Amino acid sequence: MSTVSLVTGGAGFIGSHVVDELIALGHQVLILDDLSGGFRRNIHPAAQWIEGSITDVALVDRLFDLHRIDYVYHLAAYAAEGLSHFIKRYNYTNNLLGSVNLINAAVNHAVKCFVFTSSIAVYGTAQLPMHEETLPQPEDPYGIAKYAVELDLAESQAMFGLPYVIFRPHNVYGERQNLSDTYRNVIGIFIRRALQGLPLAIFGDGEQTRAFTHVDDVAPILARCVERPAAYNQVFNIGADERCSVNQIAQLVAAALDRPCQITYLPQRHEVLHAYASHTRVQSHFGDLQRHISLEQGIRRMAAWAQTLQPGVSKPFAGIEVHKRLPPSWAALDASTLRQATP
Secondary structure, three states, X not given: OOOEEEEEOOOXXXXXXXXXXXXXXXXXXXXXXXXXXXXXXHOOOOOEEEEOOOOOHHHHHHHHHHOOOOEXXXXXXXXXXXXXXXXXXXXXXXXXXXXXXXXXXXXXXXXXXXXXXXXXXXXXXXXXXXXXXXXXXXXXXXHHHHHHHHHHHHHHHHHHOOOEEEEEEOOEEOOOOOOOXXXXXXXXXXXXXXXXXXXXXXXOOOOOEEOOEEHHHOHHHHHHHHHOHHHOOEEEEEOOOXXXXXXXXXXXXXXXXXXXXXXXXXXXXXXXXXXXXXXXXXXXXXXXXXXXXXXXXXXXXXXXXHOOOOOOOOEOOOOOOOOOOOOHHHHHHHHHHHHHHOO
């Protein structure tokens, strides 16, 4: 009998790459995705796609009733840290309550392991580098929701014996990333704007730093972690060690597309200025699975892929809940959305 794995967000960016890895390993893969951030073109033809949301508890329960699911890979989320301050209800509904629906079903159906993609957003402004032992102090609702799910998984393991593996990836980029998203994924935003001949918009002075991670250094580890019981019930930072400023990213994107590097600096928004993590633990458990894609190589690959797509339309988020202190550029997008919705 083949192994059955459910991948939420399997039509999205990281999720579709995890699906590819699982199919190659011989898993029978179910995808639950409502295409709110993913695309039909990302769905592996050998996977079974169920169109729907993790917030639909009846659908989630029915899915587990109909299929003997061995492993859950939970990647569905709206991962916009900065925007999450202004869409609290949407953030918690999708990223926390939707996750609880899956955890409940996994417990009730004796799933063998629940793999969850959290985020280094759980750390907030922590001592650097961020270690898994660091007490999380998230500073935005997105990080708060992710950490709440982590705590619930630990409780579910202690109470019901549900095994889990938690990954905290950071700044993952690469082919299949949603280039139409206005609010997240700076490399994708820069590529889209450069292809449109627009200046690259940077909040603040551009000296904030991150360690950017190509998806090929993440997806194999997520897919194969269930094969390694020594990793069960642990939390892992996962990502690159090389740190880079947003200004440097702009230069690399322009070079990959052979375009002039035009930058527009916008007022600083509320965000963690420097974030990078220790990867000692993930290397000790999964070091043999890492592919070590360099930042320059990864951006060139992503830029080449982006140029094969039809130009996408960037749409503002339709449903801002809190308008106070909304960054001016986002406020303008929100105002535009409201005008379009007015009869």
